[in-house]
Amino acid sequence: MSAPIISLESLAKTTSSGQLLTSAKSGGCASSSCGLSSRPTHMDSATWEKIKDHPCFSEEAHHYFARMHVAVAPACNIQCNYCNRKYDCSNESRPGVVSEKLTPDQALRKVIAVANELPQLSVLGIAGPGDACYDWEKTRATFERVAREIPDIKLCISTNGLALPEHVDQLAELNISHVTITINMVDPAVGEKIYPWIFYRHRRYTGMDAAKILHERQMLGLEMLSERGILTKINSVMIPGVNDQHLIEVNKWVKERGAFLHNVMPLISDPAHGTCFGLTGQRGPNALELKALQDRLEGGAKLMRHCRQCRADAVGLLGTDRGQEFTLDHIPPELGYNSGKRRAYREVVARILDDHLAAKNQAMTTLASMSTRGSLQVAVATKGGGRINEHFGHAKEFQVYEASLTGIKFVGHRKIEPYCRGGWGEEGTLGGIIAALEGIDVVLCAKIGNCPKKQLMEAGIRATEAFGYDYIEAAISALYAAEHGIDPSQATA
Amino acid sequence: MAFKIIASQCTQCGACEFECPSDAIELKGEKYVIDPDKCTECEGVYEAQQCASVCPMPKTCVPA
Numbered sequence: 042m043s044a045p046i047i048s049l050e051s052l053a054k055t056t057s058s059g060q061l062l063t064s065a066k067s068g069g070c071a072s073s074s075c076g077l078s079s080r081p082t083h084m085d086s087a088t089w090e091k092i093k094d095h096p097c098f099s100e101e102a103h104h105y106f107a108r109m110h111v112a113v114a115p116a117c118n119i120q121c122n123y124c125n126r127k128y129d130c131s132n133e134s135r136p137g138v139v140s141e142k143l144t145p146d147q148a149l150r151k152v153i154a155v156a157n158e159l160p161q162l163s164v165l166g167i168a169g170p171g172d173a174c175y176d177w178e179k180t181r182a183t184f185e186r187v188a189r190e191i192p193d194i195k196l197c198i199s200t201n202g203l204a205l206p207e208h209v210d211q212l213a214e215l216n217i218s219h220v221t222i223t224i225n226m227v228d229p230a231v232g233e234k235i236y237p238w239i240f241y242r243h244r245r246y247t248g249m250d251a252a253k254i255l256h257e258r259q260m261l262g263l264e265m266l267s268e269r270g271i272l273t274k275i276n277s278v279m280i281p282g283v284n285d286q287h288l289i290e291v292n293k294w295v296k297e298r299g300a301f302l303h304n305v306m307p308l309i310s311d312p313a314h315g316t317c318f319g320l321t322g323q324r325g326p327n328a329l330e331l332k333a334l335q336d337r338l339e340g341g342a343k344l345m346r347h348c349r350q351c352r353a354d355a356v357g358l359l360g361t362d363r364g365q366e367f368t369l370d371h372i373p374p375e376l377g378y379n380s381g382k383r384r385a386y387r388e389v390v391a392r393i394l395d396d397h398l399a400a401k402n403q404a405m406t407t408l409a410s411m412s413t414r415g416s417l418q419v420a421v422a423t424k425g426g427g428r429i430n431e432h433f434g435h436a437k438e439f440q441v442y443e444a445s446l447t448g449i450k451f452v453g454h455r456k457i458e459p460y461c462r463g464g465w466g467e468e469g470t471l472g473g474i475i476a477a478l479e480g481i482d483v484v485l486c487a488k489i490g491n492c493p494k495k496q497l498m499e500a501g502i503r504a505t506e507a508f509g510y511d512y513i514e515a516a517i518s519a520l521y522a523a524e525h526g527i528d529p530s531q532a533t534a
Numbered sequence: 535m536a537f538k539i540i541a542s543q544c545t546q547c548g549a550c551e552f553e554c555p556s557d558a559i560e561l562k563g564e565k566y567v568i569d570p571d572k573c574t575e576c577e578g579v580y581e582a583q584q585c586a587s588v589c590p591m592p593k594t595c596v597p598a
Contacts (some may be wrong), residue, residue: 115545115546115547115548116547116548116549116552116588117547117549117590118549118588120590126545126547126590126591127543127545127591142546170547171547171549175549176547176548176549176552178552240549240553240587240588243553243580243584243587244580244581244582244587245582245587245588
């Protein structure tokens, strides 16, 4: 594929919609693939419409579209052993952590400010700290206000499910199209080890009673959402020795009840966070253990593998957080919504998506036509747009893909400390990066210096900039072909 | 007969405010405060004090 490259980053930086449209047009319709539906072949069109611009529900969309969370509903009705309600740190990036709690009016101002600045914005979520269904009045007030100003923004919530059933009808009325329920167990005996207590119908319950009630409400809520056609994602925290094996059963239960996506996330556990699990020394799984479990779940409910376990007030593309740019003190008190940037960006992306999909399909065809065996683990440095467009030294994470005869599969991401700080490489961080790249055969990036390249090589990891700015899948299929001594042009002929 | 909130431990989630059946809790400046004149310790309404039952921080909503 030699499609024209439109820099999404430059579009995002443009300040006027007029300029944006000009840059959009300069991309042109040179690609022969123009006019495709952009829809992956395995999905019906109604579902695709719902997820095509939701970065959390669609792996494809996460290259192009951004989400933001507003922390308006801080009250929670359960206690989890992996959560500490007192924690607040701007340097941490994980669920439950937030710097600024907002009132619904403040949230509206923030959403407008972000929508004016960030053309990729497509989704507004309420995802903690606290529970969006329990602290319902604030959730409702926020969504009502935002939907009035920005009617096309997708609304979603995260919930533990306990107070979900009594709000499902209102969720539907508010046009909330996506709901995430955190379900860590379907057996109260397992639940007892994760939840010390719940607050339900004016009473605190503990032990088995608590876990039983929570389980029943979660299952009921999920069934009610499925009946109404609201897409559901199930988040499960993988806790080694507590529920890791049990999640296979959880996957089966949620699939039977219509869950669209299952997201298995690693427990984040550090004594410094002050959570119960952190203090008892309960460890989280490593990247390979997580992948092994996800691979075993393949064939059940569809798996999400691109989750970044973002902060409860994150803003931007998954894997990046621009939340600090949009704190209340950066936002003028009176602010009107300007739809220009978001509208223009959508037009551009609609065009690029067709092109990307064509490149992806071509790559899959290339792989399918080969008769070699073996898989290749590839780590990619990208800053969005589905391309290899990040410098090795600037990457904060690598996206990992597995290439084999069955295709190119997104496996997950590995977070790292960036190697480059202010123009030169830090020797100390390279060791950490090499450790994080365990099991990776090849690193693809837009640029890499000779020094880190050499040291990676010594650790058995090849790194190359040969595919810089190519589509990820196209590069990986070409790489796979080259690995097996096949000329890709022959293979696709 | 009233409860109070130990402000230094409070996370200001506000759950106690909307669970309180006597409307006795409100945010004053940076602190949630229980009005002792309004607080009934939930007697005759619920079997346990709502603020203490919902509070995520142990020993933060306590008898005054």
